[in-house]
Amino acid sequence: MSEKREPARNRSAVRSLLRLWPYLRPVRLRWGTAAVVAVVASCLGLVIPLVLKWIVDGPVAEQDPGGVWLGALYVLLLGVAEAGLFGLRRWLVARPLAGVEAAMRADLYRRLQRLPISFHDRWASGQLLSRGTADLSLLRMFLAFPLTFLFVNAVTIVAGYVILLGQEWTLGLVLLVPVAPLVVLCFLFETRYSLVARRAQDQVGDVTTVIEESVLGIRIVKGFGRHRSQQLAFRALTGRLRGTELEKARLLAWIWALITFLPELAVGAALVLGTMQVADGELSAGTLVAFLSTTLALRWPVESIGFLIAMSQEAATATERFFEVMDEAEEEPGGAVTSVPAAGDGVRFEGVSFRYPDAPEDARPVLDGVDLHIRAGETMALVGATGSGKTTLTALVPRLHEATGGRILLDGEDITAMPRERLRELVSVAFEEPTLFSATVAENVLMGAGPSGDDDTEALGRALAVAQARDFVDALPEGAGTQVGEQGLSLSGGQRQRLALARAVVGRPRFLVLDDPLSALDVHTEALVEAALREVLRGTTALVVAHRPSTVLLADRVALLSEGRVKAVGTHHELLRSDPEYAWLMSGTEHGRGTDPR
Numbered sequence: 361m362s363e364k365r366e367p368a369r370n371r372s373a374v375r376s377l378l379r380l381w382p383y384l385r386p387v388r389l390r391w392g393t394a395a396v397v398a399v400v401a402s403c404l405g406l407v408i409p410l411v412l413k414w415i416v417d418g419p420v421a422e423q424d425p426g427g428v429w430l431g432a433l434y435v436l437l438l439g440v441a442e443a444g445l446f447g448l449r450r451w452l453v454a455r456p457l458a459g460v461e462a463a464m465r466a467d468l469y470r471r472l473q474r475l476p477i478s479f480h481d482r483w484a485s486g487q488l489l490s491r492g493t494a495d496l497s498l499l500r501m502f503l504a505f506p507l508t509f510l511f512v513n514a515v516t517i518v519a520g521y522v523i524l525l526g527q528e529w530t531l532g533l534v535l536l537v538p539v540a541p542l543v544v545l546c547f548l549f550e551t552r553y554s555l556v557a558r559r560a561q562d563q564v565g566d567v568t569t570v571i572e573e574s575v576l577g578i579r580i581v582k583g584f585g586r587h588r589s590q591q592l593a594f595r596a597l598t599g600r601l602r603g604t605e606l607e608k609a610r611l612l613a614w615i616w617a618l619i620t621f622l623p624e625l626a627v628g629a630a631l632v633l634g635t636m637q638v639a640d641g642e643l644s645a646g647t648l649v650a651f652l653s654t655t656l657a658l659r660w661p662v663e664s665i666g667f668l669i670a671m672s673q674e675a676a677t678a679t680e681r682f683f684e685v686m687d688e689a690e691e692e693p694g695g696a697v698t699s700v701p702a703a704g705d706g707v708r709f710e711g712v713s714f715r716y717p718d719a720p721e722d723a724r725p726v727l728d729g730v731d732l733h734i735r736a737g738e739t740m741a742l743v744g745a746t747g748s749g750k751t752t753l754t755a756l757v758p759r760l761h762e763a764t765g766g767r768i769l770l771d772g773e774d775i776t777a778m779p780r781e782r783l784r785e786l787v788s789v790a791f792e793e794p795t796l797f798s799a800t801v802a803e804n805v806l807m808g809a810g811p812s813g814d815d816d817t818e819a820l821g822r823a824l825a826v827a828q829a830r831d832f833v834d835a836l837p838e839g840a841g842t843q844v845g846e847q848g849l850s851l852s853g854g855q856r857q858r859l860a861l862a863r864a865v866v867g868r869p870r871f872l873v874l875d876d877p878l879s880a881l882d883v884h885t886e887a888l889v890e891a892a893l894r895e896v897l898r899g900t901t902a903l904v905v906a907h908r909p910s911t912v913l914l915a916d917r918v919a920l921l922s923e924g925r926v927k928a929v930g931t932h933h934e935l936l937r938s939d940p941e942y943a944w945l946m947s948g949t950e951h952g953r954g955t956d957p958r
């Protein structure tokens with residue numbers, strides 16, 4: 361499992377969260393209105409103690425039952441208004457924030473589609489999945505709740521303290537004593553919690569990766585009886601995540617306890633002082649009741665600060681993780697030459713070199729000065745020992761990877777001068793490991809249809825015929841309209857390969873790159889596919905990676921890739937005679953059996 365770990369945080373939580381502004385901007389009015397509504401609702405709660413003071417010092421002192429009932433009615437109305445306003449806030453933000461989450465998810469998906477293969481090579485899929493799911497839900501929750509309530513509670517606390525100081529400033533000052541230690545504690549907590557939150561979210565990504573790999577690789581796990589060891593490994597991983605979550609809970613418990621305890625101490629001290637002042641006649645009983653009711657009304661805004669900070673910290677981490685992907689450089693769009701290259705020259709590799717970005721410094725480049733010319737309309741087989749760079753070379757033609765040296769020309773035009781979209785219309789690909797999507801057979805195949813204007817049904821029929829896939833597709837319950845499961849798991853390897861081949865040829869591409877696309881077919885079916893390919897793709901220039909002589913025979917000529925270069929080019933029979941390495945690679949036939957090139 362490849363892992364992606366970012367360097368230590370270099371961005372404060374606030375700066376990370378500010379990056380959400382472009383997404384929040386379109387809904388700022390509704391969000392702002394909701395925040396104001398919440399502030400009003402929260403501050404209404406602070407009016408209740410003032411009504412209590414009026415009741416105690418007025419109707420209660422004067423023994424006026426009618427006044428007490430009126431006061432109670434005021435309190436009830438204030439409570440109903442508070443509840444109604446909080447409900448309105450929720451209604452105001454629910455829809456726009458769901459829209460923000462959807463927009464962020466769409467942007468992330470679009471970015472993932474446009475990032476180069478080298479990015480996907482580096483990142484574990486579970487890490488990307490968890491960023492697109494759990495992290496974004498967390499951000500929606502943050503925008504709906506902690507972001508609003510950090511603001512609402514701050515305003516409520518300030519308003520509450522102003523009321524407290526106005527009622528009796530000496531008691532109010534007592535309540536201000538814990539503020540300084542609480543600020544320091546919150547700062548320390550935020551620093552610690554941010555590290556643990558990041559670790560937890562990365563571990564969720566790792567767990568997602570393992571689940572995904574085990575589901576996709578379930579046949580291997582079962583086939584090798586590895587479910588117990590897989591389970592143990594998974595348990596270890598979830599154990600680590602559990603440990604991190606417990607560490608988060610411990611930190612949260614500490615800060616919550618301190619945030620509750622310190623103000624309670626101050627309230628206790630104020631209560632003692634206040635009672636003494638009432639006894640001395642310096643303070644009215646109503647003022648003390650109102651004072652204590654206000655401090656009680658401030659309990660929730662103060663106590664919630666700990667977990668609001670914790671949730672904001674998790675949201676900051678989720679934002680960082682989101683932008684780590686969004687900040688990656690997309691594939692460049694390519695050149696601007698949109699003309700279709702004039703037919704005639706085929707494919708040329710001129711001094712092409714390539715090394716993988718994550719290869720060790722001292723490693724030799726995979727390709728080191730490849731020169732090869734595939735004439736227009738010719739089919740060239742590419743043969744080489746395992747690991748010699750055949751797949752790598754084929755990936756350079758549609759620019760799935762970028763050549764690090766030299767150039768590749770299609771009918772005389774440098775591929776880097778073409779817009780990528782145009783290039784990928786001209787070049788069709790099929791790989792040894794065929795990927796089918798959760799869609800119908802027809803949809804999977806027609807993904808490869810360019811804007812040729814061909815009738816889809818006719819093109820589909822022709823492509824299935826070339827790939828010798830017609831019989832088995834017709835036998836499917838709904839023919840070409842049958843849904844094939846994730847990665848086409850309901851089909852055999854050979855069937856999937858044939859659909860992938862049909863996808864590659866359905867658009868009658870000018871250039872075709874096939875990476876051992878017939879490896880799972882029996883020799884008989886392979887021969888039929890080859891015959892059909894020859895017939896249908898007469899005008900196509902093709903590069904076909906081949907491991908077996910039967911595939912090589914499809915080609916007009918063969919190129920032998922060795923030590924990063926094209927060592928020899930010729931027909932199959934020429935190379936069998938002239939090149940011992942080729943003969944060795946093709947051994948298994950009567951020609952080269954037992955001949956060692958070295």
Ligand SMILES: Nc1ncnc2c1ncn2[C@@H]1O[C@H](COP(=O)(O)OP(=O)(O)OP(=O)(O)O)[C@@H](O)[C@H]1O
Nearest residue numbers: 481716719726744745746747748749750751752753
């Ligand atoms: N994403 C990658 N990052 C780093 N090195 C890679 C990557 N993919 C392949 N390689 C290395 O590049 C070399 C060539 O690999 P490539 O897949 O092109 O060989 P191949 O000739 O197609 O092999 P095979 O016949 O086994 O399919 C190998 O040494 C491989 O380890």
